[in-house]
Amino acid sequence: MTDLFAWGDAGWGDEILFGALTTIRLALVSLPVGLAIGLTVAALSMAQSRVARAIATGYTTLMRGLPEILTLFIVYNGVGMLINVVSGWIAPDARPPELSPFIAGVAALAMVFGAFSAEVIRGAFTALDKGQTEAARAFGMRPVQILFLVQLPQVWRLALPGLGNLWINMLKDTALVSVIALDELMRATKVAIGVTKQPFTFYLIACLIYWGLSVASEVGLARMERRANRYVVKR
Amino acid sequence: MHPIEILTANLPALLDGLWMTIKLTGLGAIAAGLCAPWLALARANGPRWAQWGLRGYISFIRGTPILAQLFLVFYGSGQFRPFLTDIGLWSFFRDPFNCALLVFAVNSCAYQTEILRGAISAVPRGQIEGAHALGLKRWQVLRFITFPNAYRMAWPALGNEVILLMKASALASIVTVFELMGRTRQIFSRSFDLSVYLWAAVFYLALTAGFVFLWRLAERRLSHHLRQGDAP
Numbered sequence: 368m369t370d371l372f373a374w375g376d377a378g379w380g381d382e383i384l385f386g387a388l389t390t391i392r393l394a395l396v397s398l399p400v401g402l403a404i405g406l407t408v409a410a411l412s413m414a415q416s417r418v419a420r421a422i423a424t425g426y427t428t429l430m431r432g433l434p435e436i437l438t439l440f441i442v443y444n445g446v447g448m449l450i451n452v453v454s455g456w457i458a459p460d461a462r463p464p465e466l467s468p469f470i471a472g473v474a475a476l477a478m479v480f481g482a483f484s485a486e487v488i489r490g491a492f493t494a495l496d497k498g499q500t501e502a503a504r505a506f507g508m509r510p511v512q513i514l515f516l517v518q519l520p521q522v523w524r525l526a527l528p529g530l531g532n533l534w535i536n537m538l539k540d541t542a543l544v545s546v547i548a549l550d551e552l553m554r555a556t557k558v559a560i561g562v563t564k565q566p567f568t569f570y571l572i573a574c575l576i577y578w579g580l581s582v583a584s585e586v587g588l589a590r591m592e593r594r595a596n597r598y599v600v601k602r
Numbered sequence: 603m604h605p606i607e608i609l610t611a612n613l614p615a616l617l618d619g620l621w622m623t624i625k626l627t628g629l630g631a632i633a634a635g636l637c638a639p640w641l642a643l644a645r646a647n648g649p650r651w652a653q654w655g656l657r658g659y660i661s662f663i664r665g666t667p668i669l670a671q672l673f674l675v676f677y678g679s680g681q682f683r684p685f686l687t688d689i690g691l692w693s694f695f696r697d698p699f700n701c702a703l704l705v706f707a708v709n710s711c712a713y714q715t716e717i718l719r720g721a722i723s724a725v726p727r728g729q730i731e732g733a734h735a736l737g738l739k740r741w742q743v744l745r746f747i748t749f750p751n752a753y754r755m756a757w758p759a760l761g762n763e764v765i766l767l768m769k770a771s772a773l774a775s776i777v778t779v780f781e782l783m784g785r786t787r788q789i790f791s792r793s794f795d796l797s798v799y800l801w802a803a804v805f806y807l808a809l810t811a812g813f814v815f816l817w818r819l820a821e822r823r824l825s826h827h828l829r830q831g832d833a834p
Contacts, residue, residue, distance in 0.1 A: 429807070434769040436776075437802055437803060437806065441800070444790070444799070448796060535664075535665075541667075543669060545669075567674065567679070573673075574662070578661070
């Protein structure tokens with residue numbers, strides 16, 4: 368049992384650990400991209416223009432209604448074909464560059480995270496006390512100042528629980544990217560099973576690693592929430 | 603090929619896949635729905651050991667990808683093949699549909715339990731005490747007070763959970779169950795025409811929309827007596 372997970376060529380400990388690191392890297396890179404999409408879509412959904420609001424609603428409805436694996440395949444195959452077509456126009460003789468599974472994974476995960484987080488962020492904005500914004504305007508603060516000094520610090524506090532859940536969901540969704548051949552935790556596990564023929568043992572280990580990451584995230588998020596709420600008067 | 607041609611040429615396969623998706627989701631949700639209320643009761647008011655066991659179960663299911671759970675059951679069962687053959691269960695685990703259904707049911711059961719637990723503990727204590735004072739037996743209190751109240755509160759969340767399960771059922775395609783996603787991938791691998799994925803997206807959205815409509819209809823029935831101004 369212990370030599371199965373030994374370091375180096377003898378066991379699979381290092382392969383699986385590197386897979387887990389790729390999983391974490393994938394989730395960490397997708398997070399800021401997804402948050403940027405989420406903030407943009409949330410801004411669109413609160414805009415004056417009806418077109419902007421319609422785009423935001425369409426995007427969130429679509430992305431939240433589709434299975435994540437379908438989104439991933441559409442991004443991977445669709446963008447791959449687009450690259451082929453575009454490179455065919457620019458340089459017909461050159462071999463088209465390949466879309467790396469990592470980038471396709473980041474794109475798909477961030478698109479899904481963006482749609483869900485847009486709803487969370489919009490909800491947090493609507494929960495803000497209107498009087499504070501009005502007071503800030505009465506003080507003569509500019510809109511940018513109001514956004515950064517009054518609104519966003521509170522949006523962060525209100526959106527954090529929802530965003531935390533989405534983070535854990537995304538961490539789990541990284542497993543899907545193994546299907547387009549990215550060597551993350553699931554795929555490293557699969558490779559190990561191909562040699563050792565012990566699927567239950569290895570998939571159990573993979574599950575335990577994901578579980579550990581989720582529980583660690585929950586603990587970390589609980590701390591962040593406590594910190595974000597430290598100045599809030601309990602009533 | 604034109605997107606419409608892709609659809610008409612593959613419509614039987616896609617509809618077959620759609621039906622498989624509905625079967626997987628529906629059976630999984632129903633199986634989970636049969637277990638969840640009892641587990642939720644145990645999680646809310648049960649003995650200490652039962653509460654801890656259920657916490658572990660729910661935490662594990664919520665903390666691991668459903669794809670990993672599916673692989674653990676479908677591929678993992680192969681490690682115990684001689685044992686499973688001996689007790690006559692191997693024919694069950696050999697079939698990817700059975701494995702997917704089992705995983706979806708166990709997975710959804712954890713989420714439904716957690717949703718119902720919250721709803722059960724939110725049932726006003728006064729109502730339960732009143733029912734006891736009226737001389738209702740324990741199962742009558744559950745039947746007439748606790749569960750009707752809890753389900754009414756939990757209904758929207760339970761609907762969301764079924765939609766999440768429907769989306770997750772697309773993962774069954776990875777263990778070769780030919781539901782909607784499986785059919786779609788099969789058609790794509792033959793035609794390399796991206797529009798089949800877009801049609802699958804349309805099918806999934808239509809399925810969600812139809813489900814939301816039915817679920818709202820049921821919700822109106824569940825809370826019929828709470829609406830103001832309706833004729834009795």
